[in-house]
Amino acid sequence: MSQEGEGARAARRLEGRRLLLGVSGSIAAYKAVELLRRLVAEGAQVQVLMTHAATAFVGPLTFETLSGHPVLHDPLELLPDQRIAHVVAARESDAILVAPATAHWMAAMAHGLAGDLITAACLAAAVPVVVAPAMDAGMYAHPATRANLDRLRAFGYTVVEPATGPLASGLVGEGRLAEPPIIVSAVIAALARPAARSRRDLAGRHVVVTAGGTAEPIDPVRFIGNRSSGRMGIEIARAAMERGARVTLIVGQVSVPLPVGASIVAASSSAEMQRAVLDALPGADALVMAAAVADFRPRHPASTKLTRDVAPVLELEPTEDILAEAARRVQDQALRPVLVGFAAETGSLDRVAEKARRKGVDLLVANDVLEPGSGFGVETNRVTLVASDGTREPWPLLPKRDVADRLLDRVATLLQSRGGRAGAAAAGAAAAGAAAGGAAAAIAGTALEAPVHGPDPQPVAPSRTAEEVSE
Numbered sequence: 001m002s003q004e005g006e007g008a009r010a011a012r013r014l015e016g017r018r019l020l021l022g023v024s025g026s027i028a029a030y031k032a033v034e035l036l037r038r039l040v041a042e043g044a045q046v047q048v049l050m051t052h053a054a055t056a057f058v059g060p061l062t063f064e065t066l067s068g069h070p071v072l073h074d075p076l077e078l079l080p081d082q083r084i085a086h087v088v089a090a091r092e093s094d095a096i097l098v099a100p101a102t103a104h105w106m107a108a109m110a111h112g113l114a115g116d117l118i119t120a121a122c123l124a125a126a127v128p129v130v131v132a133p134a135m136d137a138g139m140y141a142h143p144a145t146r147a148n149l150d151r152l153r154a155f156g157y158t159v160v161e162p163a164t165g166p167l168a169s170g171l172v173g174e175g176r177l178a179e180p181p182i183i184v185s186a187v188i189a190a191l192a193r194p195a196a197r198s199r200r201d202l203a204g205r206h207v208v209v210t211a212g213g214t215a216e217p218i219d220p221v222r223f224i225g226n227r228s229s230g231r232m233g234i235e236i237a238r239a240a241m242e243r244g245a246r247v248t249l250i251v252g253q254v255s256v257p258l259p260v261g262a263s264i265v266a267a268s269s270s271a272e273m274q275r276a277v278l279d280a281l282p283g284a285d286a287l288v289m290a291a292a293v294a295d296f297r298p299r300h301p302a303s304t305k306l307t308r309d310v311a312p313v314l315e316l317e318p319t320e321d322i323l324a325e326a327a328r329r330v331q332d333q334a335l336r337p338v339l340v341g342f343a344a345e346t347g348s349l350d351r352v353a354e355k356a357r358r359k360g361v362d363l364l365v366a367n368d369v370l371e372p373g374s375g376f377g378v379e380t381n382r383v384t385l386v387a388s389d390g391t392r393e394p395w396p397l398l399p400k401r402d403v404a405d406r407l408l409d410r411v412a413t414l415l416q417s418r419g420g421r422a423g424a425a426a427a428g429a430a431a432a433g434a435a436a437g438g439a440a441a442a443i444a445g446t447a448l449e450a451p452v453h454g455p456d457p458q459p460v461a462p463s464r465t466a467e468e469v470s471e
């Protein structure tokens with residue numbers, strides 16, 4: 001059956017939505033044609049805006065034909081009824097998608113320079129904005145571009161990160177426009193988000209989230225780490241705050257910006273992470289362990305830097321099972337927190353239900369690390385949610401932000417079914433948070449949107465939870 005045929009049978013996910021599609025001057029502008037086709041097939045009414053440079057790559061006629069509307073590209077343009085085009089376009093849209101977004105466009109947007117119609121419309125709009133960058137790998141890696149992207153994220157824009165692959169320059173690297181289905185999913189998620197936000201169903205709750213990988217010291221400068229970016233846990237933290245929760249985010253090694261507004265606790269090793277979690281637990285309403293905690297660590301880390309004269313033989317010992325210990329600590333509490341773990345599996349998920357029961361957790365988010373689109377360094381995840389009674393719920397491939405929203409729907413439901421203690425919990429948690437200390441440094445309310453980088457990752461590491469896989 002043709003794609004269109006399948007699309008017609010399936011529910012159209014953008015039915016009745018009015019979108020602005022901003023196309024800027026990238027070699028990937030031709031892919032915006034396919035993107036437009038998909039958005040229209042999903043039921044959206046699309047108004048295309050182009051920068052002047054974009055019109056050199058693809059003719060407006062193509063977009064006009066597929067969208068059924070004249071393309072707007074002149075920021076000084078007035079509509080036939082003398083209204084200002086970009087203001088009307090912005091006011092009459094439900095969301096704005098900029099794809100491809102050039103380095104130049106992102107720089108302009110980050111600084112509010114309304115020299116083109118897309119930037120002007122974004123400034124005038126109060127709707128979700130989704131940005132899908134495309135450019136040469138060097139341009140994408142440049143600190144100026146990274147800073148501009150961080151700024152766009154801080155505006156609340158969704159960034160659909162580019163893929164790694166062959167680029168127009170002939171080089172291979174990160175900078176290819178994300179695939180159209182991923183961008184369409186991000187738009188749908190962004191449109192759904194205000195509904196989740198308006199729920200505020202975690203108001204007054206204290207949610208503790210762990211994110212990133214741990215670093216197990218070999219000597220003062222080297223460690224055993226893993227490839228977790230921290231994105232899954234950070235999306236959960238961000239989503240929980242938007243639903244009204246007070247969030248303590250315990251972070252190991254991460255490579256994505258931390259959310260503004262969370263109490264950030266830095267915990268490098270698995271031992272530090274355990275201390276931080278147990279410190280934050282009293283008064284918490286939910287603990288979501290999304291961090292990739294190493295399974296093993298060097299038994300005898302050296303106190304001085306190892307020299308290269310003699311290659312060391314590392315003896316490893318198991319690390320703490322933080323979630324199991326947290327579950328043990330709260331098992332007798334009348335109003336114990338909702339406990340959520342992540343588990344990486346390969347192939348069958350048969351062991352997961354048993355794992356959920358054994359660890360004493362309410363929900364286990366399992367993902368098959370061999371699945372395409374799941375795991376480290378990708379924006380999406382395909383997971384199966386396993387409840388403590390063994391019920392399994394496979395979810396489709398989703399942006400990590402959507403996984404976070406769906407997971408928090410379940411956490412909120414579990415909290416409601418346990419009875420409200422929101423006010424008391426908020427006060428108790430505040431006191432507990434103030435008392436928390438230990439090796440981990442609490443940076444309450446930090447406005448960190450810059451990536452936190454640890455030392456260069458060392459190769460290795462058998463690590464436990466698949467959440468590492470959730471990246």
Ligand SMILES: Cc1cc2nc3c(=O)[nH]c(=O)nc-3n(C[C@H](O)[C@H](O)[C@H](O)COP(=O)(O)O)c2cc1C
Nearest residue numbers: 024025026027028051053054102103104105134135
């Ligand atoms: C053939 C060609 C391909 C280009 N591809 C890209 C690209 O993929 N991403 C990008 O950021 N800039 C790209 N550029 C540079 C932009 O077109 C240029 O910075 C332009 O000023 C962007 O304007 P705009 O952001 O207003 O559309 C390309 C330039 C040329 C000549």
